[in-house]
Amino acid sequence: MSKLGRVSKTLSDNFDEDLLLQEPMSVWKRTFKRLWSRRSGKIGLLLIGFIFLIAFTAPIIAPYDPQEVLIGKEIVKLKKREGPCIHMLGCDSAKPQHLMGIDGNYRDQYSRIIYGSRISLSIGFSTVAFAVTGGVLLGALAAFFGGWIDNIIMRLMDVILGFPSLLLAIAIVAVLGPGIRNALLAIAIVTLPAYARLTRASVLTVKELDFVKASITLGASPTRLLLFRILPNSLTPVVVLATLGIATAILDAAGLSFLGLGAQPPMPEWGTMLGSERNQVFSAPHLVFFPGIAIMITVLSFNLFGDGLRDALDPRLND
Amino acid sequence: MLVGKRGLMKKLVEVINLIKHFPVQKGLFKRTVGLVKAVDDVSLEIYEGETLGLVGESGCGKSTLGKLLVRLIDPTSGSIIFDEKNLDSFSNKELRRQRQYFQMIFQDPNSSLDPRSTVGKSIEEGLIIHGIKDNQERQKRIKEMLNLVGISANAIERFPHEFSGGQRQRIGIARALILKPKLVVCDEPVSALDVSVQAQVLNLLNELKNELSLTLLFISHNLSVVENISDRIAIMYLGQIIEMLDTSKFALDCEHPYSKALLSAIPIPDPNVKKKRVILKGDVPSPINPPSGCRFHTRCPQAISKCERTEPLLLELSQHHKASCHLLSD
Amino acid sequence: MSTHPIQLEVNNLTTCFRTSTGNVTAVDDISFSLKKGETLCIVGESGCGKSVSALSIMGLLPPSGYVKSGSANFHNDNLLSMSSSQLERLRGNRISMIFQDPGSSLNPVMRIGDQVSEIFKIHLHMSKKESERKTLEMLRQVEIPDPESRMLAYPHELSGGMAQRVMIAMALVCSPDILIADEPTTALDVTIQSQILNLMIQMQSKTETAILLITHDLGVVAEMANNVLVMYCGQIVEYGDVKTVFNSPVHPYTKALMQSIPIIGEKTKRLDAIPGRVPSLNLLPPGCRFEKRCSEKNTNITSDCQEKIPPIFNLNDNHGSRCWLEKED
Numbered sequence: 001m002s003k004l005g006r007v008s009k010t011l012s013d014n015f016d017e018d019l020l021l022q023e024p025m026s027v028w029k030r031t032f033k034r035l036w037s038r039r040s041g042k043i044g045l046l047l048i049g050f051i052f053l054i055a056f057t058a059p060i061i062a063p064y065d066p067q068e069v070l071i072g073k074e075i076v077k078l079k080k081r082e083g084p085c086i087h088m089l090g091c092d093s094a095k096p097q098h099l100m101g102i103d104g105n106y107r108d109q110y111s112r113i114i115y116g117s118r119i120s121l122s123i124g125f126s127t128v129a130f131a132v133t134g135g136v137l138l139g140a141l142a143a144f145f146g147g148w149i150d151n152i153i154m155r156l157m158d159v160i161l162g163f164p165s166l167l168l169a170i171a172i173v174a175v176l177g178p179g180i181r182n183a184l185l186a187i188a189i190v191t192l193p194a195y196a197r198l199t200r201a202s203v204l205t206v207k208e209l210d211f212v213k214a215s216i217t218l219g220a221s222p223t224r225l226l227l228f229r230i231l232p233n234s235l236t237p238v239v240v241l242a243t244l245g246i247a248t249a250i251l252d253a254a255g256l257s258f259l260g261l262g263a264q265p266p267m268p269e270w271g272t273m274l275g276s277e278r279n280q281v282f283s284a285p286h287l288v289f290f291p292g293i294a295i296m297i298t299v300l301s302f303n304l305f306g307d308g309l310r311d312a313l314d315p316r317l318n319d
Numbered sequence: 320m321l322v323g324k325r326g327l328m329k330k331l332v333e334v335i336n337l338i339k340h341f342p343v344q345k346g347l348f349k350r351t352v353g354l355v356k357a358v359d360d361v362s363l364e365i366y367e368g369e370t371l372g373l374v375g376e377s378g379c380g381k382s383t384l385g386k387l388l389v390r391l392i393d394p395t396s397g398s399i400i401f402d403e404k405n406l407d408s409f410s411n412k413e414l415r416r417q418r419q420y421f422q423m424i425f426q427d428p429n430s431s432l433d434p435r436s437t438v439g440k441s442i443e444e445g446l447i448i449h450g451i452k453d454n455q456e457r458q459k460r461i462k463e464m465l466n467l468v469g470i471s472a473n474a475i476e477r478f479p480h481e482f483s484g485g486q487r488q489r490i491g492i493a494r495a496l497i498l499k500p501k502l503v504v505c506d507e508p509v510s511a512l513d514v515s516v517q518a519q520v521l522n523l524l525n526e527l528k529n530e531l532s533l534t535l536l537f538i539s540h541n542l543s544v545v546e547n548i549s550d551r552i553a554i555m556y557l558g559q560i561i562e563m564l565d566t567s568k569f570a571l572d573c574e575h576p577y578s579k580a581l582l583s584a585i586p587i588p589d590p591n592v593k594k595k596r597v598i599l600k601g602d603v604p605s606p607i608n609p610p611s612g613c614r615f616h617t618r619c620p621q622a623i624s625k626c627e628r629t630e631p632l633l634l635e636l637s638q639h640h641k642a643s644c645h646l647l648s649d
Numbered sequence: 650m651s652t653h654p655i656q657l658e659v660n661n662l663t664t665c666f667r668t669s670t671g672n673v674t675a676v677d678d679i680s681f682s683l684k685k686g687e688t689l690c691i692v693g694e695s696g697c698g699k700s701v702s703a704l705s706i707m708g709l710l711p712p713s714g715y716v717k718s719g720s721a722n723f724h725n726d727n728l729l730s731m732s733s734s735q736l737e738r739l740r741g742n743r744i745s746m747i748f749q750d751p752g753s754s755l756n757p758v759m760r761i762g763d764q765v766s767e768i769f770k771i772h773l774h775m776s777k778k779e780s781e782r783k784t785l786e787m788l789r790q791v792e793i794p795d796p797e798s799r800m801l802a803y804p805h806e807l808s809g810g811m812a813q814r815v816m817i818a819m820a821l822v823c824s825p826d827i828l829i830a831d832e833p834t835t836a837l838d839v840t841i842q843s844q845i846l847n848l849m850i851q852m853q854s855k856t857e858t859a860i861l862l863i864t865h866d867l868g869v870v871a872e873m874a875n876n877v878l879v880m881y882c883g884q885i886v887e888y889g890d891v892k893t894v895f896n897s898p899v900h901p902y903t904k905a906l907m908q909s910i911p912i913i914g915e916k917t918k919r920l921d922a923i924p925g926r927v928p929s930l931n932l933l934p935p936g937c938r939f940e941k942r943c944s945e946k947n948t949n950i951t952s953d954c955q956e957k958i959p960p961i962f963n964l965n966d967n968h969g970s971r972c973w974l975e976k977e978d
Binding site for chain 3: 376377483485486513514515516517518519521522525540541542543544546547548570571580581582583584585586587588589590591592596598599601602603
């Protein structure tokens with residue numbers, strides 16, 4: 001193999017120059033560049049960054065403990081469900097500042113909203129992590145092995161998908177008992193089939209591509225094929241769905257908590273906060289408005305990011 | 320046995336009565352309503368060191384035959400003997416170890432390389448699977464191979480999308496040849512490339528097969544390309560081989576009406592030549608319901624009544640020339 | 650010189666595309682004329698701009714493409730300055746186009762009989778009965794077997810060859826002055842290809858339609874063309890009548906291309922491959938675009954080749970080449 005053929009010599013002369021002009025770029029790097037160049041991706045990413053920042057620095061930026069009941073500890077007597085008092089906007093500086101007002105249990109809502117970001121983010125990520133792991137595993141096995149394995153797994157997914165998701169989640173929580181842990185489990189179970197189906201479809205397509213066949217001819221074992229060739233190339237749609245799924249999970253959790261089935265008071269979960277104050281929409285609108293806005297901005301940011309990511313990963317939208 | 324330049328040549332591959340039928344499934348319960356007779360009783364030999372060209376139009380089964388030979392799919396019946404071993408009797412694990420001896424080059428440069436792996440990792444895979452544990456040794460062999468196919472060594476860290484179609488095809492060739500296989504099945508390796516790049520890759524394959532003493536099965540629908548690289552040509556129609564002869568004799572001596580029609584259908588890039596064309600009637604029949612008797616009789620300009628009733632056998636007309644046609648065997 | 654009237658005259662057509670890395674010129678200053686009853690082939694490899702030229706003329710460019718300059722005169726009317734409604738009246742009527750993949754050009758939810766009769770109704774204002782009768786006639790002319798039952802078929806039920814025949818039928822309903830065929834047989838088997846090419850020649854002799862045939866296959870060009878345009882990187886590099894271009898090609902690219910294809914019956918094992926590859930359209934050199942791969946470089950004029958784009962030198966009545974080697978001192 002040490003002889004250099006005539007053909008090879010002419011082929012390699014001069015014509016790889018344009019290769020050397022650019023940095024080698026992996027798919028991830030290229031994806032990030034494309035994501036950043038789109039407005040939705042950029043805004044989504046920045047917003048998510050902002051929310052994460054708030055969550056991390058909560059102990060520093062929150063003026064009060066979120067569970068602390070303030071009655072009897074303040075100089076000026078607090079009114080229950082008092083509206084926001086912002087010194088910069090003209091509120092009497094003798095009164096203590098509560099940027100988002102006081103809730104029905106004399107707690108500072110601003111601090112609760114801030115700490116709520118931690119809960120929402122962890123709900124979003126943990127449910128999606130659970131659902132994705134389970135869903136991808138089941139979907140990949142179904143697609144890879146086919147036959148009766150495929151049938152059993154997919155029919156099981158169909159059963160779960162047959163129920164309206166929120167109702168099924170409520171039913172699961174009703175059986176297991178209210179609380180944030182059970183709410184997470186319920187949401188994860190209810191969202192898992194979507195990932196299984198998506199992974200299965202993706203794997204079925206990727207399985208037929210030539211480079212997978214090439215690996216088979218090279219002698220790759222089924223495990224190697226699945227882990228190194230098939231899965232890495234099947235996960236793109238799953239990543240996009242997962243990002244959007246975080247938004248859905250936060251919304252679902254808020255929904256369950258709103259109904260009293262998820263996070264229980266005094267946890268500062270935004271849905272719970274909305275739920276406990278829903279009868280006060282007109283007398284204390286700030287207690288409904290701020291949690292609602294917080295949910296909306298968080299969900300919006302993940303949706304924007306997911307949209308941007310989907311466009312950035314779409315191979316048809318070429319540079 | 321084929322008498323080659325160096326005397327009697329050894330059979331590397333022997334295909335005996337190979338059949339591959341794909342079921343057509345319809346309905347909720349996936350009932351089998353028909354069979355696509357992709358490869359329907361094919362027997363042939365490939366001798367060590369030769370290049371056998373396999374030509375045919377869409378639906379003739381040539382790609383399926385190629386995949387059967389590298390065992391990407393299993394036959395419905397019949398056997399394939401590779402290097403005097405019948406691989407049907409091997410366990411899955413043993414089969415995987417044998418795979419280094421028969422490799423494939425794929426048609427589509429856009430899907431034959433893993434887009435998420437670097438070029439180096441794609442080429443390296445075979446070496447890792449077959450136990451070359453030393454990374455330095457692997458890198459050395461990768462560099463040698465890239466050199467041989469005319470790709471510069473800094474391609475190792477790059478990704479497939481950074482290369483042109485012709486370059487990706489050459490990377491695919493490097494991946495297949497790094498294991499030093501004996502048989503390489505080339506499934507339409509230049510069909511998806513631009514005309515000027517086809518010549519580069521063809522020349523490369525021609526040179527590599529001589530340098531590395533490879534045996535090739537070259538599959539293509541393009542007769543001109545097949546004629547350039549092959550020692551012998553086999554022509555397939557609807558799952559069967561209808562003619563087989565030496566390349567040097569093909570253009571002048573082919574006998575089967577389909578081969579002649581194929582030959583005359585190729586547009587010659589010379590406006591001075593006004594060819595007498597054999598224009599076939601109608602479309603290629605479906606491999607689900609091939610015609611009775613000789614499969615070609617529905618389009619054959621020379622069909623006689625016997626052709627509709629009886630299937631002709633692949634018979635030897637002269638040395639190294641076989642054809643299946645009633646008109647020729649009388 | 651033919652005395653046939655000119656059906657289409659394209660002058661200095663330049664088409665560009667907007668990309669994320671700036672504007673790219675896909676067609677660079679091409680000019681040609683198409684006469685009644687003749688076939689002009691535009692031949693070149695992928696990316697040379699041949700398809701884009703046709704799309705530009707027909708007003709079928711994608712949103713990111715635009716005609717930067719030039720004209721395309723059809724009977725003294727510039728197609729490029731027409732409104733979309735004016736173009737719609739011409740398309741399918743006076744100027745027809747068929748594409749490479751008939752599967753994606755036919756409406757998948759309409760029976761093919763209806764698709765053909767629609768043209769009779771819209772452009773020729775025929776009644777339903779009359780258009781169905783004419784449709785049957787047309788399908789017979791393009792040699793579709795058993796046309797009465799085939800009329801009721803949907804496109805996915807047809808083979809590639811049959812679908813392309815339907816496309817040709819649809820294209821020729823109004824006996825157009827011009828038929829633009831963009832790689833019409835590339836996706837077909839070679840025996841079907843010869844049927845379709847034969848059909849096109851026969852139909853052309855009946856209707857005297859001028860055909861603009863776009864292909865990468867030199868064999869098809871030799872079969873079908875009266876005149877040839879060779880394109881490379883968006884530019885015309887050689888033009889002429891088919892015998893001249895094939896028998897005595899002048900431009901180094903044309904020569905190299907002809908020597909690099911395997912020809913049946915010739916036993917040369919080693920093909921004269923053109924080294925290197927086509928430059929990408931956003932990294933074009935300032936001078937001749939083929940210079941890097943050219944094997945006929947002349948040391949006297951190498952700097953010209955590298956620095957200035959050669960104009961087309963007219964060698965005689967109907968033969969030209971874009972190459973500095975043709976410059977007379």
